[in-house]
Amino acid sequence: MSAAIITSGLSRSFDGCVAVDSLDLEVQAGEVLALLGPNGAGKTTTVRLLNGVLTPDSGGATVLGMDPNVDGDEVRRRTGVLTEAAGLDDRLTARENLEFTARMRGFTVAEARLRVDTQLDRFGMQSMAEYRTVGFSTGQKKRLALARSLLHDPEILFLDEPTSGLDPAATRDVTDLIGSLAREHGRTVLLATHFLGEAGRIADRMAVLDHGRLLAIGRPEDLAAELWDGTPAEIDLGEPATDATMSIVGQVEGVAGLEAGATGLTVALHDREAMARVLAALAAAGTSVYGASIRRASMEDVYFALEDSSLQRVAP
Amino acid sequence: MTIGTPLAAPTRPVGRSSRPFGVDWPVVSAVIARDLRAVRRSKAVVVPMMLVPFLLLVVLPLLVGLAARQASSPNGTISFIDSLPAALADPIANLPPDQQLLTLVLGYFLAPLFLIVPLMVSAVLAADAFAGEKERHTMETLLHLPITDRDLFIAKFLTGFLPAVAVSWIGFTAFAIVANGVSWGIVDGLIVPNGLWLVVIFWVAPAVATLGLGIMVRVSARSRTTQEANQLGGAVILPLIFLAVGQATGLLLVDLSVALAIGAAVWVIGLLLVWRGAARFTRDRIAGNP
Numbered sequence: 178m179s180a181a182i183i184t185s186g187l188s189r190s191f192d193g194c195v196a197v198d199s200l201d202l203e204v205q206a207g208e209v210l211a212l213l214g215p216n217g218a219g220k221t222t223t224v225r226l227l228n229g230v231l232t233p234d235s236g237g238a239t240v241l242g243m244d245p246n247v248d249g250d251e252v253r254r255r256t257g258v259l260t261e262a263a264g265l266d267d268r269l270t271a272r273e274n275l276e277f278t279a280r281m282r283g284f285t286v287a288e289a290r291l292r293v294d295t296q297l298d299r300f301g302m303q304s305m306a307e308y309r310t311v312g313f314s315t316g317q318k319k320r321l322a323l324a325r326s327l328l329h330d331p332e333i334l335f336l337d338e339p340t341s342g343l344d345p346a347a348t349r350d351v352t353d354l355i356g357s358l359a360r361e362h363g364r365t366v367l368l369a370t371h372f373l374g375e376a377g378r379i380a381d382r383m384a385v386l387d388h389g390r391l392l393a394i395g396r397p398e399d400l401a402a403e404l405w406d407g408t409p410a411e412i413d414l415g416e417p418a419t420d421a422t423m424s425i426v427g428q429v430e431g432v433a434g435l436e437a438g439a440t441g442l443t444v445a446l447h448d449r450e451a452m453a454r455v456l457a458a459l460a461a462a463g464t465s466v467y468g469a470s471i472r473r474a475s476m477e478d479v480y481f482a483l484e485d486s487s488l489q490r491v492a493p
Numbered sequence: 494m495t496i497g498t499p500l501a502a503p504t505r506p507v508g509r510s511s512r513p514f515g516v517d518w519p520v521v522s523a524v525i526a527r528d529l530r531a532v533r534r535s536k537a538v539v540v541p542m543m544l545v546p547f548l549l550l551v552v553l554p555l556l557v558g559l560a561a562r563q564a565s566s567p568n569g570t571i572s573f574i575d576s577l578p579a580a581l582a583d584p585i586a587n588l589p590p591d592q593q594l595l596t597l598v599l600g601y602f603l604a605p606l607f608l609i610v611p612l613m614v615s616a617v618l619a620a621d622a623f624a625g626e627k628e629r630h631t632m633e634t635l636l637h638l639p640i641t642d643r644d645l646f647i648a649k650f651l652t653g654f655l656p657a658v659a660v661s662w663i664g665f666t667a668f669a670i671v672a673n674g675v676s677w678g679i680v681d682g683l684i685v686p687n688g689l690w691l692v693v694i695f696w697v698a699p700a701v702a703t704l705g706l707g708i709m710v711r712v713s714a715r716s717r718t719t720q721e722a723n724q725l726g727g728a729v730i731l732p733l734i735f736l737a738v739g740q741a742t743g744l745l746l747v748d749l750s751v752a753l754a755i756g757a758a759v760w761v762i763g764l765l766l767v768w769r770g771a772a773r774f775t776r777d778r779i780a781g782n783p
């Protein structure tokens with residue numbers, strides 16, 4: 178795999194307020210990278226920098242082997258962007274909005290029409306095609322904007338909150354589409370989003386920004402291994418674990434840590450075998466176990482752990 | 494929603510090889526076509542664009558012409574002609590008295606007023622093209638498309654300039670029909686076009702359109718909404734209009750060489766403003782100053 182996007186020391190501030198701070202990022206071709214972070218973290222600014230819409234103060238980026246600051250138009254020819262606001266001209270119809278973009282991307286009138294039809298069909302907007310977008314719902318506008326970003330089959334897709342405002346079915350469809358674009362068609366996707374569950378389902382790796390700084394980048398399981406000593410496992414005892422139970426489990430070999438919960442306890446395990454030993458120890462002590470499962474850290478777990486640790490780093 | 498599978502391979506149109514003046518004309522004309530189509534559907538833009546030229550170039554000359562036709566005593570005109578610049582006074586003074594008033598008013602007085610048309614049309618369209626695009630959040634979409642900063646500026650400039658000149662010329666044609674019609678039977682031959690009017694429509698009017706654009710490009714960069722741009726722009730443009738009205742009575746413009754010189758001065762100021770606007774029209778500035 179080669180890198181589709183590389184940034185090194187990418188920085189940009191507005192009136193002294195740093196929006197993106199020495200960002201070092203590498204996105205592989207054909208990968209879906211979830212770009213996460215709280216409001217104002219710098220996600221949108223990063224997309225604008227990568228597409229040559231903003232100029233960095235320092236550092237730089239390579240997108241498809243080109244510097245977006247130098248060959249901006251060539252980069253933009255090969256990327257597709259879904260901006261935060263749908264950015265449709267309400268005085269034009271759905272079709273006119275899309276056909277304009279197709280013409281801007283160099284397609285002939287006939288081909289523009291064909292491509293627009295394909296995308297309108299794909300996003301279930303064909304019946305709305307001849308209406309002005311002024312009365313469209315948030316989700317309908319989002320679908321059109323998504324359709325527009327795919328008109329030219331871009332090699333890289335920058336998607337800024339693609340599913341916000343979509344209904345559950347449309348969210349699932351768009352999520353599936355993004356996954357298939359990357360897996361079956363080799364497109365690279367940079368997915369800026371606040372929906373961690375959905376990002377976890379389609380993204381290969383996650384990058385977490387905060388105050389413009391990259392807190393971490395990697396596969397959720399790798400980041401989890403760095404964050405926590407051991408893999409968390411839930412043990413259901415039907416009632417809060419007693420001190421006696423806690424001390425029994427604490428002495429089992431391979432248990433890195435433990436915490437009592439409302440219906441049992443959570444243990445951090447160094448390896449899978451430790452789970453068997455914990456269950457054996459509990460059985461020997463005559464404690465009833467109603468359930469036990471190893472919990473793989475989700476993107477959500479990792480995200481909040483990173484956010485918490487960054488708060489601690491910033492606060493004192 | 495049935496999303497299905499995407500098209501098989503990334504297909505991109507090959508780069509166009511011929512680019513007259515280094516401009517990607519298909520892309521520029523796509524922007525102009527979209528802007529004008531959208532503008533045609535916007536009453537707030539179309540109504541002033543049609544109403545002002547109609548009042549100025551059809552209603553006003555009709556009323557003035559009819560009134561001048563009725564004027565029974567031409568004596569007042571003759572004494573006024575004595576105070577006109579020689580270049581104008583001679584051709585008019587040599588006319589029979591009953592033709593003097595109509596020729597003076599329709600052939601000369603209205604020419605400076607006519608310039609309000611290109612000024613207003615270009616200003617209104619420029620506000621929509623620059624500030625309006627920001628207001629509608631469509632500018633961000635444009636910035637992410639493959640069009641150079643310069644081509645985007647050229648497209649936006651022409652979106653204001655071409656209709657301003659077109660409306661002026663169509664308006665002038667209507668004016669010529671009204672002016673000659675209303676003086677029919679009194680004045681020998683055609684009142685317009687005359688030398689002054691030719692200079693005004695082909696030389697000064699495009700210059701004034703450029704000036705209006707130059708002002709509005711500047712003003713739009715500082716405004717968030719079209720309304721704000723129009724208000725700010727109005728503050729700059731209204732004095733220019735009063736100046737034009739003042740000219741009409743002072744008759745500074747009547748001398749052809751003066752008209753040519755004024756046109757040249759307006760061109761220089763207009764182009765300078767547009768040039769500066771173009772230099773500041775970069776993606777980074779536009780996206781960085783939402």
Ligand SMILES: Nc1ncnc2c1ncn2[C@@H]1O[C@H](COP(=O)(O)OP(=O)(O)OP(=O)(O)O)[C@@H](O)[C@H]1O
Binds near residue numbers: 191
């Ligand atoms: N054009 C601008 N002018 C001034 N400040 C800006 C501009 N663009 C971004 N910022 C600031 O830069 C920071 C990062 O903004 P950005 O839009 O990239 O955040 P984000 O991660 O996309 O947030 P959200 O999740 O809310 O979309 C914010 O503090 C924002 O106020």
Ligand SMILES: [Mg+2]
Binds near residue numbers: 220221222261337
């Ligand atoms: Mg954002």
